[in-house]
Amino acid sequence: MQDKKMKTEIVLLAVPAEMLLEAGIFEGDPMQMYVDGRKLVIENLDDTGDIVCEGDCEDCPIDKTDCDGECDTCPCKDNCEYSEVNEE
Numbered sequence: 001m002q003d004k005k006m007k008t009e010i011v012l013l014a015v016p017a018e019m020l021l022e023a024g025i026f027e028g029d030p031m032q033m034y035v036d037g038r039k040l041v042i043e044n045l046d047d048t049g050d051i052v053c054e055g056d057c058e059d060c061p062i063d064k065t066d067c068d069g070e071c072d073t074c075p076c077k078d079n080c081e082y083s084e085v086n087e088e
Helices: 017-022
Strands: 032-034 038-046
Touching: none
Parallel strands: none
Antiparallel strands: 032 038
């Protein structure tokens, strides 16, 4: 029997733009993906409260979105040069 261990690899997956728009996912929106049984679910990342900032701004999904000015609830507030939370 084959070893079914999966290595971490990235696969380019083409999704029709119409399907993304129908799902309410627009260009630049942060998304999350997970597996539910045998389904791959891709959805908007509406609640960013669970994201823990690790200081890696280059790969941060929040960094790719426009700032909404809500510094108190932004997971990047401690590392953001524009954050009003850390100003003294």
